[in-house]
Amino acid sequence: MQLSATVLASFLVVAGLAATAAGLRFEATNNATTTPGGQRFDREYGVGLAVQVLSEASCFVWKVFNQTSPADRRPAVDDRVKFVVNFVNTNILAFERDSESSITLNAGYVNNITGDVRTLVTGLLYHEVTHVWQWGQQDTSSAHSWIYEGIADFVRLRAGYAAPYWLQPGQGSSWDTGYDVTARFLDYCDELRPGFVAVLNVRLKDSYRDDYFVEIMGKPVQELWKDYKAKYGG
Ligand SMILES: *[C@@H]1O[C@H](CO)[C@@H](O)[C@H](O)[C@H]1NC(C)=O
Ligand SMILES: *[C@@H]1O[C@H](CO)[C@@H](O)[C@H](O)[C@H]1NC(C)=O
Ligand SMILES: *[C@@H]1O[C@H](CO)[C@@H](O)[C@H](O)[C@H]1NC(C)=O
Numbered sequence: 001m002q003l004s005a006t007v008l009a010s011f012l013v014v015a016g017l018a019a020t021a022a023g024l025r026f027e028a029t030n031n032a033t034t035t036p037g038g039q040r041f042d043r044e045y046g047v048g049l050a051v052q053v054l055s056e057a058s059c060f061v062w063k064v065f066n067q068t069s070p071a072d073r074r075p076a077v078d079d080r081v082k083f084v085v086n087f088v089n090t091n092i093l094a095f096e097r098d099s100e101s102s103i104t105l106n107a108g109y110v111n112n113i114t115g116d117v118r119t120l121v122t123g124l125l126y127h128e129v130t131h132v133w134q135w136g137q138q139d140t141s142s143a144h145s146w147i148y149e150g151i152a153d154f155v156r157l158r159a160g161y162a163a164p165y166w167l168q169p170g171q172g173s174s175w176d177t178g179y180d181v182t183a184r185f186l187d188y189c190d191e192l193r194p195g196f197v198a199v200l201n202v203r204l205k206d207s208y209r210d211d212y213f214v215e216i217m218g219k220p221v222q223e224l225w226k227d228y229k230a231k232y233g234g
Contacts, residue, residue, distance in 0.1 A: 017047040019055065024076060026054045028083040035087045037107030044117040045110075050083050053122050054103075057129045057159070064155050065133065066198035074133050076101040081132055083125075085110070094124045096131035103128040115164060123161030130155040136204030144208040150182025154190070154197055157183050170232020175225045188228045193217055 018027040028050040032038030058081065067073045082102040093109040096102070105124065113120055130152040131137060137148060156162065162180070169188070172181030190196045196216055203212045213221035 017051050019051045023070075023079060024055075024058070025080045026051045026058075026083070027080060028054070030085045032085045032087045032107035035107045035111070037087065037109065037111030038085055040113075040117065041085050041105070041107060041110045041121075045121050047083075049118075050121075050125065053125045054081055054083060054129055057122075057126045057155075058133065060126070060159055061130050061133045061155055064158055064197065065201050066195055074135055076132055081129065094128050096128045098131065098137045101132050103132070119161065120163060123156050123159075123163055126156040126159045126161055127152040134204070135201050136207060146176045146178035146182055147204070147208050149178040150176075150186055151197060151201065153179050153183030154186040157187055170229060175221055175228075185225065185228055188231070189213075189217055189224060 017029075018025055020026075028047040030038055030041055030047055033042065062068075062073055065073075077100050080101060082100065083105070084102065085105045085107050087107040088104065089108070090106070092106055094103065094105045097104070103125070105121065110117065110121070131148065134148060134151055136144075153166075157180075162183075166180035167184070169184045172184070175182060175185045186197055186200075193216065199216050200212055203209075203216075210221050213219065213224060217224060219227075
C-alpha cells in the first residue's frame, strides 16, 4: 500500500498532488508558495513526499489501532485526506480540521525550523493524520482533548518521530498533560498491556472516562501514573 515517490513524481503538477490508495484519496497542496516557509517546504519537503507520508502514516495508524479490516476504521470525510501548507499568523505548528479530514501545516513554522525539516514535518504529519482516524474527536473542544493529543503523539512516538524538544520518559507532572507527556505514559501502559491504545481508541467512541484505565489495564490511572513515575525514579 506504500506509494512510490517515483510514480508520484510523474503526477506532479505545479503546487498540488494527489494519489489514491485503499479507496482513499490523499491530496496535498502548497498554498503558501509566496512565503519563505512555503518556499522552504517545496525545497526541503514537497507535496509528493507529503502525499506519500500521509498514505504510509495512515497505514501505520490502522496498524497501531489494530484495525486490519477497513470496516473497523473511522471513515474520512468523502474518503479524502487533504493537506495544505498555509501561512497562519499564529504560533500553531499544524492542525487538523475534523469536519473535513484536512490538515494544515503552518508555513510560518516551516520557516522557523532549526532542525531537520523532513523529520519534523513527517512527525507532525503522523500526529495530525492520527486525528483524522482516531475515534472520539467530537470531544476535542472539551476537557478531554489531552487524551486525543496524547494518542496522536503516541502514534508519532511509535513511528520513531518523537521530536527533540519533547520531555523524556518519566518527566511531566500529570498523565493528562497531553502531547508528549501523555504519549510517553500511554507508551508505558501499552508496553504493560500490548494493544492498550487500540482498545482505548475504540472506547473513545463514547467519549473519555478515567474508568477505561481500570477496565483495560486493571488499575486506576492514578496508580498507573505513580508506577510510571517510580519506574523513572519519581
Ligand atoms: C489559500 O490561501 C488563501 C489566502 O492566504 C486563503 O484565502 C485560502 O483559504 C487558502 N486555501 C486553502 C485551501 O487553504
Ligand atoms: C516564527 O518565529 C517568529 C520570530 O521569532 C515568531 O514571531 C513567530 O511566531 C514564529 N512562528 C511560528 C509558527 O512558530
Ligand atoms: C487485534 O484484534 C483482533 C480481533 O480483530 C484480536 O483478536 C487481537 O487480540 C487484537 N490484538 C491486540 C494486540 O489487542
